[in-house]
Amino acid sequence: LLPAYKLTITAKSKIIIILFLVPEVCRYKRPKNMPPGPRGIPFLGIIPFVGMNPEQAFMQWSKKYGPVITVRMGRKDWVVLCDHDTIHQVLVKQSTVCSGRPKIPIVSELSKGHGILFADYCEKWKSQRKFGMKTLREFGVGKKCTEDRVLEEVDFLCNEIRSKNGKPFDIQDIMCNAVSNIIMNIVIGRRCNYDETFFTDVISRFTKCLEITEQRWVGLYSGVHLLFYMQFEILYCFFRKEVFEEVIKEHEKNFDGNNLRDFIDAFLLEMKKNESGSEFTYIQLLNYIRDLFDGGTETTVSTSRWAILCMLHYPETQKKLRNEIMTIIVKGPNTPASMSHKSDMPYTCAFIQEVLRFRTLVPLSVPHKVNEDATVNGYTIPKGVTVSPNLWAVHNDPDVWDEPSKFKPERHLDDKGNFVQSNHVIPFSVGPRHCLGEQLARMEIFIFLISMIQKFEFLPDPNEPDLPEINHGTNGAAFVPLPYKIVANQI
Known part of the structure; x- marks a missing residue:
């Protein structure tokens, strides 16, 4: 038996x-006629083989299979775009077809389809995007009044740096205060004192979000950009349940439709104009605020930290930057910087563009989804497939960049020393879903950087002789520098 x-x-x-x-x-x-690419193993696909830098693995595979490849992420097919022309062909030329967002259960459950960053491409999203761009312009983004706000914040930023009295410190929290205050000014209509309870609550919670999502995680890509959605969940709960509800209630109490003070007021006006069946709702406002803070803070903070770390590793770049700044702003360190100086600072522009190229903050961007069958390079991308633009591959393409793994600001200058703007540096992505706050971020990075270099000399912490390697960072929701401390000597 x-x-x-x-x-x-x-x-x-x-x-x-x-x-x-x-x-x-x-x-x-x-599926038939999809782009070629590695299949990996059943159930897991290529996840066991990409390590902590999947963008680099995808670029290697593209050398074998071509600039558009299909990879098996868990149990789903993804299409990865690995050069500039292919990304432009898909995200710009076929933008209406390829601007969706993949549906992620946790995101759908928490946001109910609201917000702007992760919302799918539809009439509602287009309406919200249009409102966001229009409102940001009306409240000064791209105009002199926003530049004045940034310059006002520079004084507070530099005072905080000055208060360290030449002792080693980590600049991340200080930068986070300054950058968040610019967003705060647009959203709630005023800047906050750094020690204000409301503001410290916002920053402490936001910093904790960054700390969690900047850790190294195994299994980073399990069919989705997992850490994007972990950060999304934390930020959603943080903004929705506590911090900004009282601010919105206060705005409702003092609302005057003839005197709009900020982004919240502009949104409340739309709510009152379209009360029945409108996409302008309370929950949409909370999600929108979350997306503005999430997208508008980490980009500038992390880029500034990368810029300082590059200066510490390559001291000659800091000297060149300061010489150019002091030559153009001839009245000395107390004369405010201005966007009007930008055209006269080719090396500074080249340095910033090289930082954006050299250290790509979001190597695979935020994933897109194909809303209907699309064609690229003769291949078919079926409806519903996730598309990931490999921005890192564009920034490290050896056919475009000489020695792409090296930090060389001079590569962005022509023979006469003029700055050359490159359309192959696309840290904010391209197409309809490029970063909503790109213009503001570029202004902040330029003014904050030249203002700090104008007033301080940055040196490594003498107590920590080993700086973090310039090629290493935290592989979380964004690729950001490892923690480090600096000394800022006043000029």
């Missing part, structure tokens, strides 16, 4: 295995 029993169990096991594997094998087959 015992042998018969064993045979029965074995037969059942085989049936179970077959029933389990056959559907997976069917799914494992690549």
Whole structure:
């Protein structure tokens, strides 16, 4: 009887295995005419083989399969775009087809389809995007009044740096205060004192979000950009449940439709104009605020930290920057910087563009989704497939950049020393879903950087002789520098 029993169990096991594997094998087959690429193994796809830098693995595979490849991420096919022309062809020329967002259960559950960053491409999203761009312009983004706000914040930033009295410190929290205050000014209509309870609450919670999502995680890509959605969940709960509800209630109490003070007021006006069946709702406002802070803070803070770390590793760049700044702003360190100086500072522009190229903050961007069948390079991308633009590959393309792994600001200057703007540096992505706050971020990075270099000399912490390697960072929701301390000597 015992042998018969064993045979029965074995037969059942085989049936179970077959029933389990056959559907997976069917799914494992690549749909007809999709781009080529590695398949990996059933259930996991290529996840075990990409390590902590999947953008680099994808670029290597593109050398074999071509600039557009299909990879199996877990149990789903992704299409990865690995050069500038392909990204432009898909995200710009076929923008209406390829500007969706993949549906992620946790995001859908928490946001109910609201917000702007992760919302799918539809009429509602287009309406919200249009409102956001229009409102940001009306409240000064790209105009002199926003430049004045940034310059006002520079004074507070530099005073905080000055208060360290030449002792080592980590600039991340100080930068986060300054950059967040610019967003705060636009959203709630005023800047906050750094020690104000409301503001410290916002910053402490936001900093904790960054700390969590900037850790190294194994299994970073399990069919989705996992850390994007972890950060999304934390920020959603943080903004929705506590911090900004009281601010919105206060705005509602003092609302005057003829005197709009800020982004919240502009949104409340839309709510009152379209009360029935409108996409302008309370929950949409909370999600919008979250996206503005999330997208508008980390980009500038992390780029500034990368810029300072590059200066510490390459001291000659800081000298060149300061010489150019002092030559153009001839009245000395107390004369405010201005966007009007930008055209006269080719090396400074080249340095910033090289930082944006050299250390790509979001190497695979935020994932897109194809809303209907698309064609690229003769291949078919079926409706519903996730598309990931490999911005890192564009920034490290050896056919475009000489020695791309090296930090060389001079590569962005022509023979006469003039700055050359490159369309192959696309840290904010391209197409309809490029970063909403790109213009503001570029202004902040320029003014904050030249203002700090104008007033301080940055040196490594003498107590920590080993700086973090310039090629290493935290592989979380964004690629940001490892923690480091600096000394700022006043000029």
